[in-house]
Amino acid sequence: MTELAEQPQQTDALPLGPQSLVWKYFGDNRMYLIGPRPAVLQNMLAELGQGVLDHSVFFSDTAARVKRSLPPIFMTVYGTDGDNRGQQVRDFHRDIKGEMPDGARYHALDPETYFWAHATFVEQVLYFADTFVKRLSDAEKEQIYLESKTWYRRYGVSDRAMPATYAEFEQYWDRMMNEIVVAHKTAQYGVGYVTKGFPRPKAVSPLAWKLIAPVFNPVAAFITTGGMPPRARALLNLPWSDRKERNYQRFAAFWRTRPVNWVWDHLPMSVRYNKFAQTGYARS
Template identity: 80%
Template sequence: MTDLVEPQSATDALPLGPQSLVWRYFGDNRMFLIGPRPAVLQNMLAELGQGVLDHSVFFADTAARVKRSLPPIFMTVYGTEGDNTGARVRDFHHNIKGDMPDGSRYHALDPETYYWAHATFFDQALYFADTFVKRLSRDEKEQMYLESKTWYRRYGVSDRPMPADYAEFERYWDRMINEVVVPHSTAKYGVGYVTKGFPRPKGVHPVVWRLVAPVFNPVAAFLTTGGMPPRTRELLGLPWSERKERNYQRFAALWRSRPVNWLWDRLPMNVRYNGYARAGFARAGHA
């Protein structure tokens, strides 16, 4: 079921580095604006959602799962070709396997399953940039996709399911969203706070949370629901309307506006980028 390979470079991909668009956008601290889009979409693939349900601390301690999972992925992107954590990320998944409700087997390192997880992270960078930074040209989308092929190959998992170019990736993405993903219980749990309210984070005093929650919860619901593809909103039963969609598009256009981008680009690096991205830029002499 699994198919592991050694990381390799290929002539059909573009390199990661300070000039790459993936580096420019993936570690941008404005990423919170898209909400939990990649995590929810990942868990809507039945096999991946089942793996999280069976093996992860996601339900008991969501924050712990995020803190454990994201740093190695960022270090895979912002590391060098010879020094990144891609193989370590892959190896985290060796024992994530089991039975689906219909009796079939799943394994996290099945190439189709693993590639879907990666695809949602690439989509994260693409959707964020195109929605909240600037409208990307076709050439920029193609460039980002070819850079993402280098990123995926760093994991050392078979690239058999990986589309050849951005046009093929679009067809793959549309098929997954429109025909494959399902409202798995793991995904529904991940967006449950849209209607129920976000649970008080550990370490936040109950009194403080009572003051913050009335503002935080509707904003979180707006960003979460607005950031999901329309069909997945329907599958997950997320409340939305034409009015909310108009407000979301206005909100996104404000962030894409020239004055906001002008101001953001002049803020210090430690405001604009997370620590993993800053370390990568600094190592490459672009601090």
Template identity: 80%
Template sequence: MTELAENDRSASASDDALPLGPESLVWRYFGDNRMYLIGPRPAVLQNMLAELGQGVLDHSVFFSDTAARVKRSIPPIMMTVYGTDDDDEGTRVRDFHRDIKGDMPDGSRYHALDPDTYFWAHATFVEQVLYFADTFVTRLTDADKERIYLESKTWYRRYGVSERPMPADYAAFQRYWERMLDQIVVAHPTAQYGVGYVTKGFPRPKGVSPLAWSLLAPVFNPVAAFLTTGGLPPRARDLLALPWSPRRERAYRAFAAFWRSKPVNWVWDRLPMRLRYNEFAQVGYGR
């Protein structure tokens, strides 16, 4: 009887979510290679939560080797989405964070697995999917947004972390997101470092010769600054004191409208899968 009750509770716990898989909108958009158009939006927003930014400051190689940190972080998160429940990729991601803890400047403690901290990191990825699809692919309907959010609840549950902070539906998620931006996030030094190249220029990547970078930087830096600054919410842009103007805003909106246009989408949808999707999405769809 107890076992049946537990099974019933387990089943009802997933009744409020939608599955991930080849028919899901999260799969359709999260691994799309056009995602680069939003810049580092989720990473910057994550680090604007003081506790999360402090954890990166204290424990990550983000400052000494940013590319290595990104290369290490992305695959397990991608496979949490494009893998299966039996792969346990989500619990591996969770376990990477068990020892990420320490003291805040005010003497309080932080831990990466604190539910509020962990859910914020996840929320930035969910919002990444919503923002990217609506801005650079197609205008999402309210039903699309609700569907993406309900699929993201299945995604979050794969981490095996407390669901306490997780909003029930998309409307509640919108309220949560607005409250975080308006009242909680700050210009943490980690986030400021992450967008420093907007005004200072991008440092020469390892493996690129000084001569090659001297030729690439004058093109790369303005584009990177445009995508990074334009891709952030206005509130985050203001907190980080990133330069922007009405003229740049108009240019960004025109740039986004170009990518959303029917001719561009028509061409994109006819490209080979290996060009349209990253390797993790390809594995998922192939399976």
């Protein structure tokens, strides 16, 4: 009976594993080139941004929040169907609930809210691969999306908000970006360094940061702002120009060139992938 109950969820998705495109791209260390795109977009959903504002250490220690949040998500992707951290990630969110400024209630495990967080990671994979690795075919985009459905179901959360196909996911994404997301203060804080400068990391001395910051801050601002969708860029009032857009597109096109990809593909796994992806590939 259990197998029969699970069957409908399996036949409309594709498996994760060493042959999957999600595995190929999600743990790729070139992912840093897109900047904080998924984190900022997550917080532009008002309910999710409010949850972070009310319950997270994001404002007091941003690095700690990232360090705590990302490893279990990577271990959900690069684990197996029977051994992954998906339900643990879900359980982290059980007590994240509260009240919106207008009095409405929110809960992190609301299917629409939880799926939006996942959707930003799916779109992260699609955007990164298509922008900095190679132009994806329609079939590859569909494959990534169908693999992401397996990924989402590992969390053990209702999938009622999950679109059935990549085409439907595109429609969902456009609606969210054009009609739903807002410039929540949590998202604004997440990109504040674009105009104010990046805060000094605790591990870096004031003197060293004084020397590093004049170079680091413009690069971080360029990658962050360039890596945001135009609609999000406008809502968050991020400074951009046609000239910067042309430079960003040249920057991305450089990474997509055949010689650059050839060199990258011949580097050691320890350089190309994070430790969670390395563990998954080694196990397989």
